[in-house]
Amino acid sequence: MQIAANTKISALIKENPAAIDAIASINRYFEKLRNPVLRKILASRVTIADAARIGGCDIEKFYEKLEPLGFIASESKTRNTKKPIIMQTPETQTKTMPAYLAQLPAQHIVALDVCEDIASGNDPFLKIMNAVDGIGENNALLIINTFEPTPLIAILKKKGYSFWTDVKNANLVHTYFWKDAGTNNAPEQTIKPETGSFDDVLAGFAGKVRRIDVRAMEMPQPMVTILGELEILPQQEALYVVHKRVPQFLLPQLEERGFNITIKEVGPNQVDLLIYK
Numbered sequence: 001m002q003i004a005a006n007t008k009i010s011a012l013i014k015e016n017p018a019a020i021d022a023i024a025s026i027n028r029y030f031e032k033l034r035n036p037v038l039r040k041i042l043a044s045r046v047t048i049a050d051a052a053r054i055g056g057c058d059i060e061k062f063y064e065k066l067e068p069l070g071f072i073a074s075e076s077k078t079r080n081t082k083k084p085i086i087m088q089t090p091e092t093q094t095k096t097m098p099a100y101l102a103q104l105p106a107q108h109i110v111a112l113d114v115c116e117d118i119a120s121g122n123d124p125f126l127k128i129m130n131a132v133d134g135i136g137e138n139n140a141l142l143i144i145n146t147f148e149p150t151p152l153i154a155i156l157k158k159k160g161y162s163f164w165t166d167v168k169n170a171n172l173v174h175t176y177f178w179k180d181a182g183t184n185n186a187p188e189q190t191i192k193p194e195t196g197s198f199d200d201v202l203a204g205f206a207g208k209v210r211r212i213d214v215r216a217m218e219m220p221q222p223m224v225t226i227l228g229e230l231e232i233l234p235q236q237e238a239l240y241v242v243h244k245r246v247p248q249f250l251l252p253q254l255e256e257r258g259f260n261i262t263i264k265e266v267g268p269n270q271v272d273l274l275i276y277k
Helices: 009-015 019-024 028-034 036-042 048-055 059-069 115-120 125-133 150-158 198-204 221-231 250-256
Strands: 109-113 140-145 162-169 172-178 209-213 238-243 260-267 270-276
Touching (some): 009 048, 028 036, 115 140, 150 162, 150 172, 221 250, 250 260
Parallel strands (some): 109 140
16 A cells, blocks of 8 residues: 555545554654544544654654655655744744733633543543534633644634644644634535435445444444444445434534435434435
8 A cells, every 4th residue: 555644544544444553653642543432433534644743753764764654755755854843834833922812811711621531542522512512602612632633624724714723842732722802703514415315315325335333322432433333334335324312413424525415303312314425
C-alpha cells in the first residue's frame, strides 16, 4: 500500500493491524491507538500529517516505522526535514489571542477538561458536543486536552465556529471555540437523509446487508459500534442499524466518510437506518 501525509490512520490499520504497534512505538502520544474505543473514534479522523502534529514528530518517522510492514511512502524523504515540528494546525499557530477572546470576561469562558477521559480511554466526543450546544454569542468553550483536537476542530469549523489553540506545553493544550459577529454562520452543510423509499433502497442491497441493533447500548457505544462496523463494511454492502433515535452527531461523521443514509421511523423508540455508499 502506498502512503502519504494525507493517508488516514484507519486505512493503515485496516491494511495491516500491525501498524498499531508500529505507530504506538513512535512515542507515548500514540499509545492511545491500543485502546479500541479511542482507535475507532480517532483513527478514522486523523491523517498521518495530523498525527505527526499531535505527537510533535516528523512525518518521516511514520514512514520509517511503517515501511518494514510493506507500506511504501509515495513522497520524497529528501524534503526539508529541518522544518520545525509544530504541534498545531497551520491556521491556529498565531500566538496572539484573538480580539474576541481577549475582551471576553473570564466567567464567560466555559472550561471542559477531557484529559482524564482521554487517559482512561473514554471518548469525550459527546460530552464536548453537549458543551458546544451551550455556547452562546457572549461566551466561549475552552477544551483542555493533552493534544490539539484536530478532528474536533475540523467538525466545529464546518459548523461555523471560530477556534484558537494555545499550546501550554508538550502535555497541555488549550483550545477555544466560539461564535462572534464575524463568524460565518452559514447553515451547516451535513449529510441529508435520502428521500427515496427505505424499503426500495433496502431491496437494492438484497443479500448484502449487515444488521446491528444498538438500542440497548450506553452512550457513546452506539456511535462507536456503527463507525467500527463501517470501517470493515465491504464495498457494495449496506449497514442496517436499529436505533432508538436519529443519531444527529453521527450524520457529519458519515458525511466525512462519504456514506449515504436512509431513515425509517418505526415507532416512538425505534428508528431504522440504512447506511451505504
